[in-house]
Structures are given as C-alpha cells and as structure tokens.
Amino acid sequence: MSQMLKIKDQVLGSRLFTGTGKFSDTETMVKTIKASGTALVTVALRRFHKDSAADDLYGPLSELDNVHIMPNTSGAMNAREAVNAAMLGRELTESPFIKLEIHPNPHHLLPDAIETYEAAKILVAEGFWVMPYIPADPVLAKRLEDIGCASVMPLGSPIGSGQGIEVREMIRLIVRDSSIPVVVDAGIRSPSDAAAAMEMGVDAVLVNSAIAAAENPEAMAIAFAMGVEAGRAAYEAGLMSRSREAVHTSPLTSFLAGGSV
Amino acid sequence: MSITLPQWLDPLPWIHYSKDAEEGQVRQALDAAAPGEKELSTLLSPAARPFIEAMAQRARTLTRRHIGRTIGLYAPLYLSSHCPGGCTYCGFASDRENERHSLSAKEAAHEMAAMSAMKLDEVLLLTGERTPKFDFHHLKPFIEMAARQFDLVGIEVFPMDEAEYRELAGAGCTSVTLYQETYDAAQYDRYHRWGPKKNYLNRIDAPARALSGGLRYVGMGALLGLSDPIYDMLALYRHARYLQKKYWKAGISISFPRIQPQRGDFQPDYMVDDTYLAQIIFAFRIVMPEVQLVLSTRESQAFRDGMAGVGVSKMSVASKTTVGGYSDDAGYEESQFQISDDRDVETFCEMLKSKDLEPVFKNWDTVYRDGAEY
Amino acid sequence: MQLNVNGEIHKHQGDGSLISLLKEMCARPERTAVMVNGKVVKRVDWDGVQLKDLDDVDVVMFAGGG
Numbered sequence: 001m002s003q004m005l006k007i008k009d010q011v012l013g014s015r016l017f018t019g020t021g022k023f024s025d026t027e028t029m030v031k032t033i034k035a036s037g038t039a040l041v042t043v044a045l046r047r048f049h050k051d052s053a054a055d056d057l058y059g060p061l062s063e064l065d066n067v068h069i070m071p072n073t074s075g076a077m078n079a080r081e082a083v084n085a086a087m088l089g090r091e092l093t094e095s096p097f098i099k100l101e102i103h104p105n106p107h108h109l110l111p112d113a114i115e116t117y118e119a120a121k122i123l124v125a126e127g128f129w130v131m132p133y134i135p136a137d138p139v140l141a142k143r144l145e146d147i148g149c150a151s152v153m154p155l156g157s158p159i160g161s162g163q164g165i166e167v168r169e170m171i172r173l174i175v176r177d178s179s180i181p182v183v184v185d186a187g188i189r190s191p192s193d194a195a196a197a198m199e200m201g202v203d204a205v206l207v208n209s210a211i212a213a214a215e216n217p218e219a220m221a222i223a224f225a226m227g228v229e230a231g232r233a234a235y236e237a238g239l240m241s242r243s244r245e246a247v248h249t250s251p252l253t254s255f256l257a258g259g260s261v
Numbered sequence: 262m263s264i265t266l267p268q269w270l271d272p273l274p275w276i277h278y279s280k281d282a283e284e285g286q287v288r289q290a291l292d293a294a295a296p297g298e299k300e301l302s303t304l305l306s307p308a309a310r311p312f313i314e315a316m317a318q319r320a321r322t323l324t325r326r327h328i329g330r331t332i333g334l335y336a337p338l339y340l341s342s343h344c345p346g347g348c349t350y351c352g353f354a355s356d357r358e359n360e361r362h363s364l365s366a367k368e369a370a371h372e373m374a375a376m377s378a379m380k381l382d383e384v385l386l387l388t389g390e391r392t393p394k395f396d397f398h399h400l401k402p403f404i405e406m407a408a409r410q411f412d413l414v415g416i417e418v419f420p421m422d423e424a425e426y427r428e429l430a431g432a433g434c435t436s437v438t439l440y441q442e443t444y445d446a447a448q449y450d451r452y453h454r455w456g457p458k459k460n461y462l463n464r465i466d467a468p469a470r471a472l473s474g475g476l477r478y479v480g481m482g483a484l485l486g487l488s489d490p491i492y493d494m495l496a497l498y499r500h501a502r503y504l505q506k507k508y509w510k511a512g513i514s515i516s517f518p519r520i521q522p523q524r525g526d527f528q529p530d531y532m533v534d535d536t537y538l539a540q541i542i543f544a545f546r547i548v549m550p551e552v553q554l555v556l557s558t559r560e561s562q563a564f565r566d567g568m569a570g571v572g573v574s575k576m577s578v579a580s581k582t583t584v585g586g587y588s589d590d591a592g593y594e595e596s597q598f599q600i601s602d603d604r605d606v607e608t609f610c611e612m613l614k615s616k617d618l619e620p621v622f623k624n625w626d627t628v629y630r631d632g633a634e635y
Numbered sequence: 636m637q638l639n640v641n642g643e644i645h646k647h648q649g650d651g652s653l654i655s656l657l658k659e660m661c662a663r664p665e666r667t668a669v670m671v672n673g674k675v676v677k678r679v680d681w682d683g684v685q686l687k688d689l690d691d692v693d694v695v696m697f698a699g700g701g
C-alpha cells in the first residue's frame with residue numbers, strides 16, 4: 001500500500017485531484033468524479049443568475065462522499081480580488097482548502113507570481129490552507145512554503161496546452177527542496193504524463209481538461225487514476241537508472257594507489 | 262550519557278544499503294536521476310571501490326557543470342591556541358603541555374597583511390573552545406579587522422547562540438565552519454573528554470543558529486577516522502540536506518578532514534586511506550552536485566592535485582596552523598594539526614592552471630552585506 | 636430601492652434585507668456567498684445586513700472550474 005498523502009491535517013485517499021470545468025453536463029461530471037476516486041475537486045465561483053441556476057454545482061457536489069471541495073480564485077486579476085474570491089469560496093465550502101490562482105493574461109493564463117505571493121500571505125493569516133498555482137520556480141516555491149502555504153502547485157506547462165511536463169528540471173528541484181506537498185497542475189494531457197510526474201516524486205496531480213474533454217470522460221478518469229497510482233508506486237519502488245556509458249577519456253584516479261576498473 | 266539522534270539526522274535506516282550493495286546497485290546509484298541517502302550509502306560501500314574511476318568521471322562532470330573549472334582559495338588564520346577542551350585528537354587540548362598564545366591586535370594586523378600580500382581574499386579565523394582567555398568579545402574585533410581587508414571572513418570557533426551570530430554577521434562575518442567531528446553520539450562522548458565541546462546537541466544545532474542569525478554560508482564536516490565513516494558521512498549528508506531545506510538561502514560547503522598523527526600520539530580507530538577518501542568525496546559530489554567540497558592542506562600534494570576539480574572545488578592554500586604563522590614577528594610553535602602541502606600560493610596556482618583550472622580568490626563583492634532573513 | 640447586483644441594475648422591492656434580496660433573485664441562501672460593496676459578508680452576519688440605495692451586491696455560486 002502506498003504512502004498516504006496529507007495536506008495540513010487532512011489525509012487524502014487519492015493523489016489525483018480533479019477539476020469540475022469543461023464537462024458537457026453535470027451528470028457526466030458527477031459520474032466522472034466518482035470514477036476517478038479523487039478526494040479533492042476544484043470548483044470555480046460564478047455570479048448567480050436565476051437563468052443559470054441549473055449550472056450551480058453545489059447540490060451535485062455535496063452528494064459526493066469523501067470528496068473535499070476546493071474553490072479556486074480564477075478570474076482574480078490581483079491579490080485583492082483573489083482574497084475576496086477565497087473568502088466567498090470558504091463561505092460555500094466551510095473548508096479551509098483554497099486553490100489560489102491569479103492569472104491576469106486571459107490568453108496563456110500563466111500565474112502572476114507576485115500577486116500570488118501577496119495574496120498567499122493574507123490568506124494564510126486568515127487561516128486558509130493555501131494551495132497556490134505557480135510557475136515552476138523553485139525559489140518562489142520555497143518563499144511560499146516559508147509563509148505557510150499548505151502545498152505548492154507548479155504548472156507542468158501552460159494551462160490547457162496539454163504538453164506534458166515541460167519543466168522537468170524545475171519540478172525536480174521543487175520536489176527535492178520542498179517540505180510541503182507538491183502538486184503538478186496544468187499541462188497534463190495523458191495518464192502517461194500523470195504517471196511521469198508522479199514518478200518524479202510529486203505528491204499529487206490536478207487534472208481537469210484532459211479528463212473532461214476526453215471522448216469518454218468517465219473512462220478517462222479511471223485511466224488517470226491508474227496512471228497516477230502506477231507513477232506513485234514506481235516512485236516508491238525506486239526506478240532503475242538510465243544506463244550511462246562512462247566516457248573514459250583519461251584516467252582521473254591513477255594518482256591513487258588503490259585499484260580501479 | 263546517551264543521546265537519541267533526531268529523526269532528521271539519524272543515518273541508521275540507510276546503513277544497510279552499503280552492507281548489501283553489489284555491482285548492480287553501484288551502477289544504479291551512479292546513474293540515479295535524483296540520488297539521495299540510499300545512493301550515498303551505496304557509493305560509500307566496499308562494492309563501489311572498484312568503480313572509483315567511474316565515480317571520478319561522474320564527479321568531474323558534475324563539478325564542471327555546477328561549479329565550473331574553478332577552485333576557490335582560502336587560508337586559515339589561527340587567532341588563539343587557548344582551549345579548555347579535552348579532545349583526544351587535537352593538538353590544542355588542554356592537557357597538552359605546550360604554551361598557549363592569542364594574537365594581539367598588532368600581531369593580527371601583521372598576519373592579515375601578510376595574507377593579503379599573498380592575494381588571498383578569503384580568510385578563516387580559528388580558535389579553540391570558548392574560554393575567558395578568548396571569548397566572544399575577543400573574537401569580534403578580529404572579525405571587524407578582517408572584514409576591512411577580506412571579502413569573505415569565515416570563523417571556525419566555538420558554537421554560539423543566535424544573537425551572537427547575528428552580531429558577528431553585522432560585524433562582517435560571512436560564514437561559520439563547524440565540524441561535528443563525529444555524528445556517532447557514543448563515540449563523540451568518548452573523544453570529547455571534557456570542555457564545552459562535550460555537548461553534542463549544542464554543536465549539532467549551531468549551524469542552524471548561525472543561519473538563523475543571518476550568516477550566509479556554513480561549512481560542515483566530520484573528522485574522518487573517529488568513527489565508522491559510512492555512519493558519519495550519511496549523517497553529515499542528512500544534516501546538510503536538512504539545513505538546505507530549512508534555510509534554503511544558505512550556501513553549504515563540506516570539508517573532509519582526516520586525522521593526521523599528532524603530538525599526543527593519537528591514532529585513529531578507523532583507517533581512511535587515500536582511495537577511500539577519494540571515494541567519499543566523489544560520492545558527495547554525486548549526491549550534492551551543487552555544494553562546495555573542500556580539501557585542506559592536511560592532505561598531500563599528490564592527493565590534492567589529483568582531487569582538484571574532480572569533486573573538490575575549494576581548497577586552502579599556503580596554510581599555517583600555528584598562531585602567528587604568516588608573519589615573522591610572532592610565530593608560536595604549537596599547532597592544531599600538521600600540514601602536508603606547504604606550497605606557496607603561486608606554486609599552487611601554477612599547478613591549478615596546468616590542469617586548466619582557474620584559481621578564484623574573490624568570489625563576490627561585499628557591497629551588499631545584509632544577512633539572510635527567514 | 637435601486638441596487639447594483641452582480642454588475643446589473645436591480646430594482647429591489649423587498650424590505651432591504653439580504654435575505655429578501657436573495658429570495659427575490661430565486662437564489663438558495665445555503666448555496667450562495669455574498670459580497671456587499673466589495674466586502675465579503677459572512678453567512679452568520681447576514682441577518683444584520685440592511686442594504687442601502689445604490690449598494691453593490693455580488694452573489695456567487697459554485698460553477699465548474701479547474
């Protein structure tokens with residue numbers, strides 16, 4: 001049995017986090033979330049309008065057992081807006097989880113590190129378990145850990161680009177130096193991408209589009225759950241190394257008396 | 262006295278990898294993408310000894326990639342040979358019957374001038390343990406004096422509290438070197454017969470206090486020969502990684518001092534031969550590719566020449582281990598340990614250049630000298 | 636009373652309490668969160684809120700997102 005994931009005080013039964021966006025209908029979303037086995041799903045906030053009351057996910061989501069709801073702050077352009085969004089989200093979830101995301105550019109949706117850091121400081125002080133969506137920057141990750149974030153969520157590649165993990169070396173450094181869980185968010189297209197991230201030792205992955213936009217979301221959710229589990233198990237089992245042929249240019253150890261090959 | 266090592270330090274869970282290692286595990290460890298305790302333990306095993314050339318090649322590649330073809334140079338300056346300590350392996354132990362001296366301000370100025378004349382820009386100030394004859398208030402003026410002419414001023418002195426470290430950082434101190442000597446608490450207790458150094462945990466925590474106090478760099482190490490080197494090197498690695506995680510702005514350097522015969526006829530219990538010392542250093546480069554690995558003039562010319570740039574990235578040069586050793590006016594006799602490589606700076610730099618390595622005297626400027634805050 | 640609700644002009648017919656506004660909008664109180672004049676109003680404080688003419692009110696709900 002693989003090691004349990006814990007964020008702050010909460011043990012989560014799955015290392016696959018899913019989103020609730022981009023589904024064709026609510027019924028599919030609910031079935032898919034159940035199939036994924038996830039214990040943490042993200043939701044957005046939207047202005048209420050009585051004509052769109054049917055889009056309200058509160059009812060369907062509250063029927064799910066053992067699933068924690070994590071509101072995101074998407075739409076926020078700066079720290080102040082994100083703090084407001086987080087406060088509103090907490091009113092609905094009554095849970096401390098918050099996915100902090102601030103992406104001022106609507107085209108690439110890349111996170112604003114500076115505003116994110118400022119918002120994180122405020123939200124931590126307000127008692128949130130802050131899970132910031134960030135560029136894969138090892139220094140930023142440590143700064144966010146220092147101020148008390150619950151995890152960091154570096155992007156694997158730009159959101160929705162489905163390019164897999166394009167910043168391997170950065171993620172590797174973040175994983176190596178972090179004392180809080182590292183969740184790869186964005187850029188994961190296939191279960192093999194998720195497995196590859198998990199094999200590197202990240203603690204969880206957050207997948208939305210790749211599941212919701214699949215031909216068969218429910219089946220894809222199962223595939224992702226397996227990918228995540230396989231990747232984690234492989235990480236815990238310890239990968240065999242890539243064989244690297246040593247280039248023996250000139251011997252470096254001839255000054256030593258001992259033998260060498 | 263029995264001490265339980267904190268969980269973040271305890272190397273025991275990884276020792277067995279070095280016992281069980283075979284050729285296959287060594288190859289895996291050499292090629293691991295993210296090597297850690299397990300790989301270090303494996304690379305320190307007897308099974309890895311035949312792979313010493315492959316380890317050297319890997320270590321050199323990593324050294325070049327992360328540090329470059331450069332060797333940082335520094336020299337120690339002994340301020341005082343007074344010590345209340347009773348460490349069996351040390352020439353300054355209080356039961357050694359030699360005279361004791363501390364530098365006067367004037368003598369220190371001459372010493373520093375002599376070192377500056379050798380182009381050195383990094384100095385490491387040394388004393389024994391804290392004693393009324395040489396305490397914090399004696400040390401601080403020497404740091405201020407050194408900071409006026411050297412860009413990097415390190416200390417290898419007694420452990421202090423955070424407030425004292427903060428004050429020294431303000432006075433211009435840039436690094437603290439503090440070897441745990443051995444991480445094996447029972448052995449530690451045996452070697453440190455009396456004196457303030459007997460307090461194992463106080464010493465373990467000192468680098469963290471120094472970093473909390475705003476110092477940028479810490480030097481770490483264990484005195485090879487005192488205990489099982491695999492135990493000590495694993496604990497040292499864990500200690501360094503712990504500090505790196507907690508104080509992520511810290512620069513870490515690791516030294517590999519090995520016991521040399523002393524007055525007092527101390528003979529090490531564990532033999533670390535040249536090949537094994539090289540194996541240890543290569544293994545550290547493989548698991549910590551980005552840190553400074555340091556080799557002092559305790560080691561022979563041939564060994565130092567062979568290791569320069571192949572794992573080792575920082576070296577002391579032209580060292581004197583006696584109080585007042587650099588200038589003529591005060592050259593006291595007692596020394597903490599014997600040096601083996603007594604080449605002068607110029608000769609040493611020629612050797613480095615012949616190996617396509619660039620000697621680095623000055624790594625940074627002291628224009629900005631705020632301490633790190635956490 | 637005229638309010639600015641979710642960015643649109645809203646003629647409020649009720650008694651000016653938050654609860655009556657939500658009722659008027661057909662919003663289920665337990666499924667919404669509310670901000671008045673840029674400040675989040677905690678659910679426990681709703682009862683005491685009396686809206687004034689030209690107040691900005693934002694009412695939000697869960698929606699799909701990643």
Ligand code: SF4
Pocket residue numbers: 344345346347348351352353354355388389390456458
């Ligand atoms: S090792 Fe340090 S404390 Fe021990 S006797 Fe030598 S100078 Fe003193």
